[in-house]
Amino acid sequence: MLRISNIDDINSGLDALVALDPRLEAVRAIAGEVPLRLTEPGFASLASIIVSQQVSTASAKAIFGRFSTLVDPLTPQGLLAAGEGVFREAGLSRPKQKTLLAVARAAADGLDLDDLCRLDAREAMATMVAISGIGPWTAEVYLLFAAGHPDIFPARDVALQSAVGHALGIDPRPGEKALIRLAESWAPWRGVASRLFWAYYRETRGRDAAPPAGNPA
Structure with missing residues (x-):
């Protein structure tokens, strides 16, 4: 299965999208640079997505910065050993605390977040949303940025x-x-379409609203 792994893949996807839907040519012109936003799979990347839910990009970066300093290294084992005080110090809400702990326990029990990225998107989504607190948006963003799945569009965003x-x-x-x-008309490049429209939002609204995922490229 194709994975989005470099900027050439993004450009190929953009060319294909414009061919599929000529309206996107103007969108592409306005959007300018469409970043790869690929990050290393694993617990830290998923944690950064959970932290970014329903807060501004600036707030998410600040909270995640505090959190990753308090739990170093940011691993499932590190979080489970850290105690609940780190959540209060980082400024995380109670629902996010519960979700992060649920993911950490699942990983400690054998869930491999790296292997998850090699699964078919539907199977990977089903595995992720079975974890308490993980919804479709979180799973979709993780698979976009950590797995490079080419055909996922987080329509709830x-x-x-x-x-x-x-x-x-x-x-x-x-x-x-x-x-x-x-977005069905943009298959099989919906993952690139999502990046295109986040870039368009950045250029037209003056701020980046794409969810952070670790340290994206």
Whole structure:
């Protein structure tokens, strides 16, 4: 199965998307650089995505910076041994605390987050959402950035909904179900389409709304 692993893959995907949907040529021109945003798979990358849920990019980076300093190395074993005080010091909400602990326990019990990236996307999604607190958005973003899956589009992402609505003149902006249907026409390059619209959002709104995932490229 194809993986998005370098900037040439991004450019190939963008060329294919424009051929599939000529409207995206203008979106590409405005978006400018479309980053790879690939990160090493593993617990730290998934933790950074969990931390970024429902907060601004700046807040997520600050909280994750504190958290990764307090739990060093940031591994499942390190977190389970650290105690709950680190969550309060980092500024993490109670639901995120529970999710991080659930992931750490699953990993300690044998879940291999690296091997997960080699699975078919549907199988990997099913495995991830079975963990308490892990929803589709978190699983999708992990598989996009840590596994390089080429055909995942996190339609629940508000920034993507806003960017697609603005770029394609859809008012009000498409919701999750409408965006899922719309993105079907961008298969098998929906993973590149998501990066394209996050880049478009950055250029039109003046801020980066793509979820952080570890230290993306």
